[in-house]
Amino acid sequence: MHALITGSSGFVGKWLAAHLREMGDEPVALGAGVDVGDAPAVRSAVNDARPDVIYHLAGFSSVGGSWDDPGEVFRVNALGTLRVLEAAASCKPTPAVLVVSSSEVYGTVAENDLPISEDSPLRPVTPYAASKVAAEFLGLQAFLGRGVPVMIVRAFNHVGPGQSRGFVVSALASRVIEAQVAHTKVIRVGNLSARRDFTDVRDVVRAYRMLMTGGVPGEVYNVCSGRDVAISSILRRLCEIAGIDLEVEVDPQLARPVDIPVLRGDGSRLASATGWVPEISLDDTLSAVLGDWREKLGA
Numbered sequence: 610m611h612a613l614i615t616g617s618s619g620f621v622g623k624w625l626a627a628h629l630r631e632m633g634d635e636p637v638a639l640g641a642g643v644d645v646g647d648a649p650a651v652r653s654a655v656n657d658a659r660p661d662v663i664y665h666l667a668g669f670s671s672v673g674g675s676w677d678d679p680g681e682v683f684r685v686n687a688l689g690t691l692r693v694l695e696a697a698a699s700c701k702p703t704p705a706v707l708v709v710s711s712s713e714v715y716g717t718v719a720e721n722d723l724p725i726s727e728d729s730p731l732r733p734v735t736p737y738a739a740s741k742v743a744a745e746f747l748g749l750q751a752f753l754g755r756g757v758p759v760m761i762v763r764a765f766n767h768v769g770p771g772q773s774r775g776f777v778v779s780a781l782a783s784r785v786i787e788a789q790v791a792h793t794k795v796i797r798v799g800n801l802s803a804r805r806d807f808t809d810v811r812d813v814v815r816a817y818r819m820l821m822t823g824g825v826p827g828e829v830y831n832v833c834s835g836r837d838v839a840i841s842s843i844l845r846r847l848c849e850i851a852g853i854d855l856e857v858e859v860d861p862q863l864a865r866p867v868d869i870p871v872l873r874g875d876g877s878r879l880a881s882a883t884g885w886v887p888e889i890s891l892d893d894t895l896s897a898v899l900g901d902w903r904e905k906l907g908a
Contacts, residue, residue, distance in 0.1 A: 613660035616667030645689030655696035675737035686740035769810035770901035833874030
């Protein structure tokens, strides 16, 4: 397949491009410097590429940071999705489009309503989540109103080597290695009580490609492991793997304005459509993230 990736230089985009090449596909980037909100530029890039499929990964990805400039978050995540869908609709033949959303759209979910299925209500509590709901509905409208074969994925927390410090597992891993290098015994953290459903990014990109070959246009799919893990457990395991014992110091500045207590997904729809199951254990993922930070920090 000839595949166009928006956001190809980002954390997930790099892993997706590598996986597509391994599978014999031909991935190309949207284009250096192309702003997804720029309609003429996006349309030109998409029509020049003439892809069979489009993986729309480009977007503002920081949940906590979305409070600082909600307008920019909507411009990138919602308007950017609209521009990509408009460009896809202008192509003949029309490429299939994978719109990457987030589990954050579900908001706060009661314990007795877990695990979260694709039919669970959408209750966004952050500007980021609201922008992803808007992007999803633009995808649905493009499918229903213009016949663009759109599939939507709600990706739960995905982690792996190469992720920035703006995400909790990578942030904690970097601080663990920094403490080890500096021979300190204290690590500053935010909220450790939240529980999240973690999947290795290498498994996530496998799911994305499998949906492009086996998914149903117009459908929404969770990409998740099906189990939730407390952030405190993640930190403890990172310390165990690294071989360091640290004292935790809570820093209110590291906490988000709103933090959802728990997210755990139901991935049965994805499994039924494609046969996908996660293959990489959480311990293997954490080891890889620690190794990545050791290399970056020269530890």
